[in-house]
Amino acid sequence: MTGITFETIKNMLHPGLIMIGFGVLVxxxxxxxxxxxxxxxxxxxxxxxxxxxxxSSLTYELASYIKMEFIxxxxxxxxxxxxxxxxxxxxxxxxxxxxxxxxxxxxxxYAGSVMGVVLAGDCISLIIFWEISAFASTYVIFxxxxxxxxxxxxxxxxVHAFGGNMxxxxxxxxxxxxxxxxxxxxxxYGTPCFWLIAVGVAVNAAIPPxxxxxxxxxxxxxxxxxVYLSSFTTKAAIYLMIRMFAGMEVLVWMxxxxxxxxxxxxxxxxxxxxxxxYHIISQLGMMIAAIGAGGEIGVDGAAAHAITNIxxxxxxxxxxxxxxxxxxxxxxxxxxxxxKKMPVTAYCFLISSLAIAGLxxxxxxxxxxxxxxxxxxxxxxxxxxxxxAGGVGTLLSITLKIxxxxxxxxxxxxxxxxxxxxxxxxxxxxMILGTVITVLIGIFxxxxxxxxxxxxxxxxxxxxxxxxxxAIFAGGSIPFFLYLKKMKPHDEISLDFxxxxxxxxxxxxxxxxxxxxxxxxxxxxxxxxxxxxxxxHFGDPYLWTRANSNVRIRKLSLENENRLVGDMISVIxxxxxILITGAAYIAG
Amino acid sequence: MIAETLEYFVIAFISSAxxxxxxxxxxxxxIRRPADYYLAEELKQEEMMxxxxxxxITEEIETNPEGEMTSEHISVTxxxxxxxxxxxxxxxxxxxxxxxxxxxxxxxQSVDDIRENxxxxxxxxxxxxxxxxxxxxxxxxxxxxxxxxxxxxxxxxDTDSIPEMDELREIILGSAQAEADTFETDTKADTFETDxxxxxxxxxxxxxxxxxxxxEAELKTGAGEAESAETESAEAGGVANAAEAGTESGIxxxxxxxxxxxxxxxxxKENKDTKEKKEKxxxxxxxxxxxxxxxxxxxxxxxxxxxxxxxxxxxxxFTKKEIIELINANESEDNKSRNKNGNNRNxxxxxxxxxxxxxxxxxxxxxxxxxxxxxxxxxxxxxQEQKQNKNQKQDKKQEK
Numbered sequence: 001m002t003g004i005t006f007e008t009i010k011n012m013l014h015p016g017l018i019m020i021g022f023g024v025l026v027x028x029x030x031x032x033x034x035x036x037x038x039x040x041x042x043x044x045x046x047x048x049x050x051x052x053x054x055x056s057s058l059t060y061e062l063a064s065y066i067k068m069e070f071i072x073x074x075x076x077x078x079x080x081x082x083x084x085x086x087x088x089x090x091x092x093x094x095x096x097x098x099x100x101x102x103x104x105x106x107x108x109x110y111a112g113s114v115m116g117v118v119l120a121g122d123c124i125s126l127i128i129f130w131e132i133s134a135f136a137s138t139y140v141i142f143x144x145x146x147x148x149x150x151x152x153x154x155x156x157x158x159v160h161a162f163g164g165n166m167x168x169x170x171x172x173x174x175x176x177x178x179x180x181x182x183x184x185x186x187x188x189y190g191t192p193c194f195w196l197i198a199v200g201v202a203v204n205a206a207i208p209p210x211x212x213x214x215x216x217x218x219x220x221x222x223x224x225x226x227v228y229l230s231s232f233t234t235k236a237a238i239y240l241m242i243r244m245f246a247g248m249e250v251l252v253w254m255x256x257x258x259x260x261x262x263x264x265x266x267x268x269x270x271x272x273x274x275x276x277x278y279h280i281i282s283q284l285g286m287m288i289a290a291i292g293a294g295g296e297i298g299v300d301g302a303a304a305h306a307i308t309n310i311x312x313x314x315x316x317x318x319x320x321x322x323x324x325x326x327x328x329x330x331x332x333x334x335x336x337x338x339x340k341k342m343p344v345t346a347y348c349f350l351i352s353s354l355a356i357a358g359l360x361x362x363x364x365x366x367x368x369x370x371x372x373x374x375x376x377x378x379x380x381x382x383x384x385x386x387x388x389a390g391g392v393g394t395l396l397s398i399t400l401k402i403x404x405x406x407x408x409x410x411x412x413x414x415x416x417x418x419x420x421x422x423x424x425x426x427x428x429x430x431m432i433l434g435t436v437i438t439v440l441i442g443i444f445x446x447x448x449x450x451x452x453x454x455x456x457x458x459x460x461x462x463x464x465x466x467x468x469x470x471a472i473f474a475g476g477s478i479p480f481f482l483y484l485k486k487m488k489p490h491d492e493i494s495l496d497f498x499x500x501x502x503x504x505x506x507x508x509x510x511x512x513x514x515x516x517x518x519x520x521x522x523x524x525x526x527x528x529x530x531x532x533x534x535x536x537h538f539g540d541p542y543l544w545t546r547a548n549s550n551v552r553i554r555k556l557s558l559e560n561e562n563r564l565v566g567d568m569i570s571v572i573x574x575x576x577x578i579l580i581t582g583a584a585y586i587a588g
Numbered sequence: 589m590i591a592e593t594l595e596y597f598v599i600a601f602i603s604s605a606x607x608x609x610x611x612x613x614x615x616x617x618x619i620r621r622p623a624d625y626y627l628a629e630e631l632k633q634e635e636m637m638x639x640x641x642x643x644x645i646t647e648e649i650e651t652n653p654e655g656e657m658t659s660e661h662i663s664v665t666x667x668x669x670x671x672x673x674x675x676x677x678x679x680x681x682x683x684x685x686x687x688x689x690x691x692x693x694x695x696x697q698s699v700d701d702i703r704e705n706x707x708x709x710x711x712x713x714x715x716x717x718x719x720x721x722x723x724x725x726x727x728x729x730x731x732x733x734x735x736x737x738x739x740x741x742x743x744x745x746d747t748d749s750i751p752e753m754d755e756l757r758e759i760i761l762g763s764a765q766a767e768a769d770t771f772e773t774d775t776k777a778d779t780f781e782t783d784x785x786x787x788x789x790x791x792x793x794x795x796x797x798x799x800x801x802x803x804e805a806e807l808k809t810g811a812g813e814a815e816s817a818e819t820e821s822a823e824a825g826g827v828a829n830a831a832e833a834g835t836e837s838g839i840x841x842x843x844x845x846x847x848x849x850x851x852x853x854x855x856x857k858e859n860k861d862t863k864e865k866k867e868k869x870x871x872x873x874x875x876x877x878x879x880x881x882x883x884x885x886x887x888x889x890x891x892x893x894x895x896x897x898x899x900x901x902x903x904x905x906f907t908k909k910e911i912i913e914l915i916n917a918n919e920s921e922d923n924k925s926r927n928k929n930g931n932n933r934n935x936x937x938x939x940x941x942x943x944x945x946x947x948x949x950x951x952x953x954x955x956x957x958x959x960x961x962x963x964x965x966x967x968x969x970x971x972q973e974q975k976q977n978k979n980q981k982q983d984k985k986q987e988k
Contacts (some may be wrong), residue, residue: 492623
């Protein structure tokens, strides 16, 4: 009996809700509780995750025909949940010494809500967790509490409110016609509901031209906040795309274009985290291409790259955050020779940057192998080359550019920035753990593939494939050193699609608000005067005739009566108002 | 395998070179902007929004040499304090209350500084509020005449600059005149007195309402003008009665002198009144338009003319703002020099002039009280007679 009860409770454990609960607790309890709870929360969620099975179920019946399914546990959810739990633990360790209470609480809520999205078995619970994640992530961006982060978070919430509403509208129509379950929606391709859902998901998946919020907002958060952000929102969108859009051919060329476009933008960037943000988009392009290729290998490729990306991009963001935390500088032009002062950070960053470029022996190589196989098997050879070119862009901008100019390049001792704050050991420890996981995935690919939804097995370590990547590394690196002077970053920014809503749209809104305000102001001013006029003139109706012809009026008609002209006028006016009101009432 | 490796090598080399050229040469020239490209404008917008938060008319408000925040049309006046931490100010646009502004501590501090500079004690701000329509110059720089005769010209010119006050006075006087005329014609024509009596009582109420305003204006106007004499008599007590008596006696006297029909006289007087009103209005508008104080709303040539009037050389390249600053600086220097020369505009300048106003008013009242008492007596006698007549007529009616 006791065993059955325990089994029931075990099956109802929801890691996402646990994280959200801990997040609320962290915000409510006194400050000293933040540190332990910030770490206990992801550990508990991870424990709950490992307790889950396909029998796990948590449902709530809204009505006889609507059921909310908070836990829908399958192999795809398992793969993503595993990655989210691991990165949540790493983030908990990383932010242990540097997070504020509310930031920590909201980060936990944000992570928990994204887990809720992954586990959601129906459209209603999906949209609920989706919206919670949007608002929680807005606070995570705002957590830095400066002018730039405030503005960035405002733009972020506007874009995500648009995306969220699109998704909500699409899901409502979808539920009305096709039911509450989350399924592949390619069957309804071209319907308004399809496009609404597509736009809603595309915003979160940062598909150009709806991507500009990502490099705009992510770099403006705190060190820990950026790591959280880079791990969750976009990956949840990729998860949903796998569920709903797998096999949509148009995504193949879109993905390839995104990979190249974002790589180009990253090469131009000077901001450390902004550059990495563009690389999130570039890597998302590769995942989207794999989703477009479809099939078991395509889905596995997208899922595998999402998971490896969570790991190495997490470490890269942690490294960038550590450098910014220690030096207070975030621009590549302001940094150099950091490997001498922050060796742990430098080497973890180097390994992860090699992993993202696909160096054999590391996790990126393993997941990219699946993507390339999916594209080649689907006959998308040209797009495979484009994706390779995108990978070369990654090599140029992260592996070579950041490592050369920030960590390992030639630099005078005097030019090396001073360490203003020592990086806590927890930050280094989290980076080391993440790097180890990246290496382990690269060393044991079979184990990694086995946790994929379709358990597709490829053999990435055959000599041809290894040589391909070595050739890519060599071929991609030579132009970098040839154009070394050109590659030097400049303290400038590059315009992106956010220009449209930060300049012309902003001006339009300002003009509209000025017009509205002018009208309001005019009404405000004149309403007071008008009210005053009415007050005095109704209070003393004699005033109506005082100004000009009251004498004449009195002489003409009313002088023989023992009453005031004003009284007469007020009575006539009142009668007129009553008549008009009555007529309007009857007509209405 | 080697061919495949070479193929990938070439692909990687070409794509790397293309990406570098694309991003570092082509796109660099198209989409690269200064680092503060967005930030500068956002900060500017933020500043603009903060400046206009709760007060869209900040630009129009200036600080005159006396330190009070004012402009041609807008005044900001301290009204009352809440818990000594928040001050409430009333903003008026052309004397129409527009909105309240809540002033928090740190702003209050700066306003206090302004008050100190303006040499106006905070407990007198209420008075300043009431005095505001008289324009700062009246309360400050222009001297109140020692005797009505001496100062009539000066004060008269000063009141001209207050079209609103003139309008108010005209309205009251016009109304009183009209009532008196009506009364006169009514009584002459032997119509119903009850009506006219009711009207006069109303006139009294009106006159009472605006007495506060006219009392200020009348002081400046002096005793020379017939209208102000009427208003003074109204102020002395029995406002409407005095107005009636004044107008009646005035008309009667002038009738005697000119030997004209009273109706024609009345029309002539009305025409004269309207002409005077128009002139004063135009003058007032002109004054308002021209501006006693330089305002950013004025045209540059007007500002230059104003500067020239004050003997200030203004370089051609000066902007409107700079010209205004120059004029203000010049005025403040003038004030300082006046203070040094033993002028009343010292620390208690406003106070003293106000006290002088009050003392003058009292003195005037005392001087006029004798004549007014006589007038009052005459009025009461007349009234008694009228009442008796009325009673008799009513009795006759009842008998009928």
